Amino acid sequence: MSRLPFNSLAYALLQAARIDAAVFAGQSLADNLLGRVDVVARPAVQDLVYGSLRAFGRGDFFLFRLLERPLPMDEIRALLLVAIYRLETRPEATHTVVDQAVSAAAEIAHGKFRGLVNGVLRSFLRQQEVLTAALANDPVAVAQHPDWWLAQLQKAWPDDWQQIVAAGNQPPPMALRVNRRRVGRDDYLARLAAVDIAARPVGEDGLVLERPQPVDRLPGFFDGLVSVQDPGAQRAAEILAPAAGSRVLDACAAPGGKTAHLLERADLDLLALDLKPARCRRVEEGLGRLHLSATVRAADCVKLDSWWDGAPFAAVLADVPCTASGVVRRNPDAKWLRREADIASFAQTQARILEALWHVLEPGGKLLYATCSVFPAENTGQIRRFLARHDAARVCHEEQLLPDAERDGFFYCLLEKRA
Numbered sequence: 206m207s208r209l210p211f212n213s214l215a216y217a218l219l220q221a222a223r224i225d226a227a228v229f230a231g232q233s234l235a236d237n238l239l240g241r242v243d244v245v246a247r248p249a250v251q252d253l254v255y256g257s258l259r260a261f262g263r264g265d266f267f268l269f270r271l272l273e274r275p276l277p278m279d280e281i282r283a284l285l286l287v288a289i290y291r292l293e294t295r296p297e298a299t300h301t302v303v304d305q306a307v308s309a310a311a312e313i314a315h316g317k318f319r320g321l322v323n324g325v326l327r328s329f330l331r332q333q334e335v336l337t338a339a340l341a342n343d344p345v346a347v348a349q350h351p352d353w354w355l356a357q358l359q360k361a362w363p364d365d366w367q368q369i370v371a372a373g374n375q376p377p378p379m380a381l382r383v384n385r386r387r388v389g390r391d392d393y394l395a396r397l398a399a400v401d402i403a404a405r406p407v408g409e410d411g412l413v414l415e416r417p418q419p420v421d422r423l424p425g426f427f428d429g430l431v432s433v434q435d436p437g438a439q440r441a442a443e444i445l446a447p448a449a450g451s452r453v454l455d456a457c458a459a460p461g462g463k464t465a466h467l468l469e470r471a472d473l474d475l476l477a478l479d480l481k482p483a484r485c486r487r488v489e490e491g492l493g494r495l496h497l498s499a500t501v502r503a504a505d506c507v508k509l510d511s512w513w514d515g516a517p518f519a520a521v522l523a524d525v526p527c528t529a530s531g532v533v534r535r536n537p538d539a540k541w542l543r544r545e546a547d548i549a550s551f552a553q554t555q556a557r558i559l560e561a562l563w564h565v566l567e568p569g570g571k572l573l574y575a576t577c578s579v580f581p582a583e584n585t586g587q588i589r590r591f592l593a594r595h596d597a598a599r600v601c602h603e604e605q606l607l608p609d610a611e612r613d614g615f616f617y618c619l620l621e622k623r624a
């Protein structure tokens with residue numbers, strides 16, 4: 206238990222350091238690590254965690270030069286990274302930040318490292334200009350992505366890799382999907398304007414907000430008028446666009462953003478599967494808020510015997526698990542936790558899922574393969590290998606979205622099974 210007041214910077218720094226340390230130990234932010242933080246401090250902690258992890262390559266560069274010997278404690282290293290991030294991004298009242306970091310250090314390992322934290326942060330402030338100039342020669346520190354990741358991007362996207370990296374280092378934009386069953390997009394824009402929230406249309410149902418907002422500020426959110434969803438993710442329902450009344454499978458559905466979008470656009474006989482029961486509950490909660498309905502089941506979509514009744518589907522969405530290399534700004538931990546070999550391992554899993562789902566698609570039916578990755582082995586490479594195995598498969602549409610100020614990075618390939 207910490208004795209620090211929940212609204213103090215010291216508490217926020219301490220909690221952010223503990224979460225960063227958990228990430229360095231292999232845990233994912235997706236495991237709701239922020240849930241353990243007092244709700245008063247959560248926005249501040251979230252900013253420190255996401256910001257320091259996005260900038261980890263930079264912070265690590267500084268620490269390597271500031272420390273005389275490696276640190277024995279990951280929580281202290283994380284505290285220094287978080288404090289340096291804060292000092293760099295909000296350079297006012299730097300001495301207060303140092304003092305608050307020292308108070309946070311008092312809560313770790315019986316306060317043994319208070320002097321070290323004080324000394325390292327004060328050296329950082331003294332040497333900040335020189336260290337920042339030196340950073341220009343270190344590609345990992347400048348790009349804030351691991352070297353193998355940069356090499357993959359440079360090979361796949363020789364003209365665009367810098368844009369991809371820059372987008373990955375920014376805080377993500379916040380976008381909404383207007384529930385067209387309940388409200389028109391122009392009407393909803395007017396409702397937002399009435400509460401001083403500026404937004405612009407994107408795609409068929411989307412709105413990008415000028416500034417992120419807590420969902421309780423969004424008119425009608427709890428009544429299902431809108432959902433938070435990236436415009437890149439909204440392309441799935443736009444591309445698959447199953448006809449009203451058709452039998453549709455969403456095979457990797459949780460947390461259910463694309464399931465809901467499909468149902469907002471047409472009345473469907475939709476089966477939503479996900480491997481994990483807890484994640485299936487999130488699909489159900491989302492559908493409940495939006496007043497939509499589908500059959501939701503926890504199942505491994507590859508094991509057809511466990512869930513398939515033998516009746517084929519007219520449309521299948523295969524939004525497969527992937528490296529998430531197109532959405533690093535939303536999961537800044539992922540780029541540091543992943544290893545290069547994960548690309549091949551995801552590609553194998555994806556191939557197994559694609560193979561199984563092809564089997565349940567009716568002749569003449571359409572399957573949309575989707576990833577939120579920018580690595581070709583999971584995208585065009587995957588499809589090329591699939592086409593080599595299946596003569597009846599035809600590509601109707603393919604698109605690779607690269608992350609930018611408006612959208613996350615996604616890949617889509619719409620395949621038709623020739624009758």
Ligand SMILES: C[S@@+](CC[C@H](N)C(=O)[O-])C[C@H]1O[C@@H](n2cnc3c(N)ncnc32)[C@H](O)[C@@H]1O
Binds near residue numbers: 464481506558
């Ligand atoms: C990219 S996410 C899906 C996002 C979702 N379509 C949405 O738009 O909200 C991939 C999901 O696939 C699930 N998954 C992974 N392997 C699976 C399998 N073999 N069968 C069913 N679901 C699987 C994961 O639990 C995860 O929830």
